[in-house]
Amino acid sequence: MKSNLIRPAGALVLALALASCGGGDDDKFTVQGSVEGLQYGGLVLQNNGGKDLAVNPPATGTSVSFAFPDKIEYGDVYNVTIKTPPAHQTCGASNLAPASLSDTAGRLAAIDVRIVCDLNAKPVGGTITGLTKDNTGLVLANGSNTGTYTPTLEAITADKPFLYSLPVQVQYGVTYSVTVITQPVGRFCTVANAAGTMGDAEITNVNVTCVPR
């Protein structure tokens, strides 16, 4: 009689244990992670080429988290890709977790995709006109923190207008201000369209015109 009571009780315990292990969502994984540095809208992520997931910049702070609605099973491979980058930015895997965009669910306790977005940067430059091989020494700069530019002897020896761009590219939304730091030998140079705010395209109209002194 005693053993008859124990047996069903044991079966019940076993059944409960199984239910808590299997079934439900307990063995499913959410493909989730965070985007650092996102400042503009338009970012669309996909997992394994599936449904679009739009990610918007955070209201405060520098990081925003995301999660794909469709969960995946233990052992499934996920591969998060950037279908559309945000406006004015380029995104990719974080240097701190370069392999986190693609892995197998369950290898780690939770999925943590790390994406970092940086502002696009483009060159600032234009055309320099009026220099010959004798007019060495021109130095241009964009403000104080991006070094200086001096045309090569090769460029001025050609005796014709040539294209230049400053050594450090400028990020979207940042201002630039090009001036002549040192005038070349025998010429006086002026800068047209010298100041502006970087947009999405390379700046090619900061033209420098040099005339005999």
Next chain:
Amino acid sequence: MKSSYLRAGAALACALTLSACGGSDGNMLLGGAFSGVTKTGLVLTNNGGSELTINPTGTGSGEFYFPGLVDTDDSYNVQIKPGSIPSNAEKCEAFYNTGRVVYDVTSIRIVCTLKKHALKGTITGLTGANLVLVNGSDRVAVAAGATSFTLTDVSEDAPYGVNVLTQPDNQTCTVANGSGTMGANDVTNVAVTCGPRT
């Protein structure tokens, strides 16, 4: 008798091998990155010797590696040679600069803080609103009626170039003495003159 000769010989061979391994005969890099070095002069030392002269860059940032390679388990102690701080720097400091070599050492950081000086000037004739002046990425909005402006301080020996980003309402402003190289003193002679829109 014979075996003691062998033993001595083996010990000698062993000693020679060990000495060949130490010193600068290793195969690991010793170096890192620097910032704030825009002028010549800075010299680094490792363990009090093997001097390395840092070549300045336009942006002040770059990488450095000692020409002599180091070996696993060598200890290193990279310091700034006393008296070698460039004249335009307030101070230079070394970080992550001591330890024992496990693999290529690329983590040493040399940070020089450059002396900074003011960049400012006068404004005449400004009646319109919305004037914006810029020095590269630095900008300052100037109110109607203002007679002076101040931009962010500039490092000694760095270039500067002030331009009008946005002209004021119904006026055109021009900048005189707007560009140059920051010396040891504040720049205060940038002159912005505004008149009717041209």
